[in-house]
Amino acid sequence: MTQPLRIDDLDRDILKALMHDARIPYAEMAKRFNVSPATVHVRVEKMRASEIITGTEVVVNPKLLGYDVCCFIGINLNAARDYHSAIEKLKELDEVVEAYYTTGAYNIFVKLMCHSIEELQYVLIDKLQAIDEVQSTETLISLQNPISRNVKP
């Protein structure tokens, strides 16, 4: 896996198209980029094999699923060595959708999605702060998400 793969402009174009719509027909990309559908197929397979493309997923609107509250929480641990066990416990909380090991003010930084402020309060107090390894937390509530996109290939 992960050989030092060469990505050319065609790969980049295909990738950009697929990052915008994973179900766009190969024939359409072929027409757009002036190659045959089979060539598109080969390139996509190559990028899957080299794990540049790791999968596909539908994009959902969390609000319409009832997730109205989005926030970030900086976590300080009692001891830095508690990192791994803390992460394992965070994985069990469905509300934690992202976690990062960070330098700076916090040991762990997480993104949380909740149905309501009440639920956030419950998750924060009774689930997150109930974790032994957690020493303190700092919460940042997001009111709006004006930019959300992927890296440029």
Add this chain to the structure above:
Amino acid sequence: MTQPLRIDDLDRDILKALMHDARIPYAEMAKRFNVSPATVHVRVEKMRASEIITGTEVVVNPKLLGYDVCCFIGINLNAARDYHSAIEKLKELDEVVEAYYTTGAYNIFVKLMCHSIEELQYVLIDKLQAIDEVQSTETLISLQNPISRNVKP
């Protein structure tokens, strides 16, 4: 749009499957959930129409595209009313992949992806801090991303 749509267990199962693999055949979901492929089709169309599903995308590995540095930056603006114009300028920076309007210590919170620490330094000093509306920034570098997933339908 967005009528108060009822989501039942079948919808949830289909959604979960599609969030894991947007190209899973309807026939396979049909077998798994004991309904006909056409029913799966109808449910997916319903969720697309109600905008619970807003699209599909391939999942890429940013590291293999050369994006080795991920960080979060808290931004304070000179004045809170500068929010909209600041966001417009942030949109023009390809390295800014997410932005949030937040309560608490910062006005705006962004996620940045860069190819290297050198590029981060350049983006931070010559692009981000060069924005008139920006008063100060605080950077949080992510060394690892042990949790990354979607909300539970």
Add this chain to the structure above:
DNA sequence: CATGAAAATGCGAAGGG
């Protein structure tokens, strides 16, 4: 990298519980 044919999948109409 292109061609073309075979297999798989998506799609929508029409009918039944």
Add this chain to the structure above:
DNA sequence: CCCTTCGCATTTTCATG
């Protein structure tokens, strides 16, 4: 009203040049 069966159209996939 929702689900299913069925047939056609599109798309993917692969062998060959």
